[in-house]
Amino acid sequence: MIILDRPALAPLxxxxxxxxxxxxxxxxxxxxxxxxxxALKGIGGDVRVLGGGSNLLIHDGDLPFTVLRPLFGAADAEPVILGEEKGPDGECVVIRAGAGMRVPHLLSWCVRHDLAGFEGLVGVPGRLGGAVAMNAGAYGCSTAPLMRALEVFTPEKGLHRLGPEGWNAAYRHFSLAEPCAWHMSAFVELALKKAAPGSVRAAMKENLLRKKSGQPVHEHTAGCVFKNPEGHSAGRLLDEAGMKGKRRGAMLFSPMHANFLVHDMKCGVPGTATDALALIDEARRAVFDRTGITLELEVKEWSSCPC
Ligand SMILES: Cc1cc2nc3c(=O)[nH]c(=O)nc-3n(C[C@H](O)[C@H](O)[C@H](O)COP(=O)(O)OP(=O)(O)OC[C@H]3O[C@@H](n4cnc5c(N)ncnc54)[C@H](O)[C@@H]3O)c2cc1C
Structure with a gap:
């Protein structure tokens, strides 16, 4: 265990x-x-769990919490194959991987082993624990349906193993069924479908091209700011409300995709969470005034208030 005092969070x-x-x-x-x-008792304050930091909007200034970084399976660890099972639509291979494993690393392993399930997550940065916490997905795939078990730490129970009855998942939502102050996923068991040789690579290639053509994947963003409201695209609602390209200081809604908030690091002024939050407020109001729809944040906001 490594403990660092007063870390800067922006680079993470x-x-x-x-x-x-x-x-x-x-x-x-x-x-x-x-x-x-x-260790937490010695430090005091609240707790936040950090994965790859690709879905976070963290406030400026001094923040009253300790950040946990579960790095199990980070570096170059490979998932462990636990066995095989028969799924509703074919043979599956069950694997166990650390929550700290980077999603792109897991996806290249899936390509090498012709295992399907995660093709939609191509181009999604972050770590496996973050993908679980967000039930991340795209192009018809999401993380939770692939999960068979989760080894999770809670302050109430320590490290323990849960089956699917132990969590609730929905669109960009994941929570444990048992009440707890917070949880940290440590290891994940996943069932991936055996696929025809080369087919996983081909599907990922196609999805990546699609993603790159419509999203500012090379900018500093946190992915989609808002969830898609039932039956609507948040990006389209923001575009129609005139938010595409709207800027405050170094923060702007991408001219390529209105649901991506971009930090323009080359504009000469430092970006701030204050500017980002002001833009988000403006966007919410603009969409509500036009349509009556209240947009819900997809990015997780880590504020300085103890909540
Ligand atoms: C260019 C770009 C494209 C993206 N495209 C997509 C997309 O297509 N689909 C999509 O769903 N998302 C997308 N995202 C958003 C983001 O990458 C995903 O939500 C990702 O799964 C977040 O993982 P992370 O490890 O970065 O989590 P973080 O951003 O670090 O954390 C996100 C949340 O997960 C919690 N968390 C992280 N790790 C753990 C853990 N081990 N245990 C418990 N809680 C944890 C955090 O506390 C926080 O609440 C995109 C982001 C970018 C920058």
Missing amino acids: TTLRLGGRALAEIRLESTEDCLRLSE
Whole structure:
């Protein structure tokens, strides 16, 4: 376990925003989990769990929480194959991977093993634990339906294993069924479908081309700011409300896709969460005034209030 004092959070996020936390705790082994409660007691404050920081909007200034970084399976670890099972539409291979594994690394492993399920997540940055927490997905795929079990740490129960009855998942939503102050996913078991040789690679290639043609994947963003309201595209609603390209300081809604908030690092002024939040407010009001629809945030906001 490594503990860092007052870490800067902006470099740990793809949007490059955020102030300093009380501390950062890096966890690399299950033994680290045994020492976690004591370490947190010594620091005090609230707790936040950080994956790849690709879905976060963190406030500026001094922040009253400790950031946990579960790095199980990070570096170059490979998923472990646990066995095979018969799924409703074919043979599946069940694997176990650390929550710290980078999603692109997991996806290249799936390509090499011709295992299907994650093709929609191509181009999605972040780590497996973040994909679980967001039930991340695109192009008809999402993370939760692939999950068979989760090894999770809660302050109430420590590290324990849950089956599918242990969580609730919906569109960009994931929570544990048991009440807990917070949770940190450590390892994930996934059932991936055996696919024809080359077909996973081909599907990912097609999805990546589609993604690159419509989203500012090379800019500093946190993906989609708002969830799509039932029956609508948030991007289209924002575009129709005139938000495409709208700017405050270094923060703007992408001229390519109105639902992507971009941090323009080359514009000469530093970007701030204050500007980002003001733009988000303006966008919400503009869409509501035009359509009566209240947009809900997809990005997770880490604020300085203890909540
Ligand atoms: C260019 C770009 C494209 C994107 N495209 C998509 C897309 O197509 N589909 C999509 O769904 N998302 C997309 N995203 C958003 C983002 O990449 C996903 O939501 C991703 O799964 C977040 O993972 P992360 O590890 O970065 O999580 P973080 O941003 O670090 O955290 C997000 C949330 O997950 C929680 N969390 C993280 N790790 C854990 C853990 N181990 N245990 C418990 N909670 C945890 C955090 O506390 C936070 O609430 C995109 C983002 C970018 C920048």
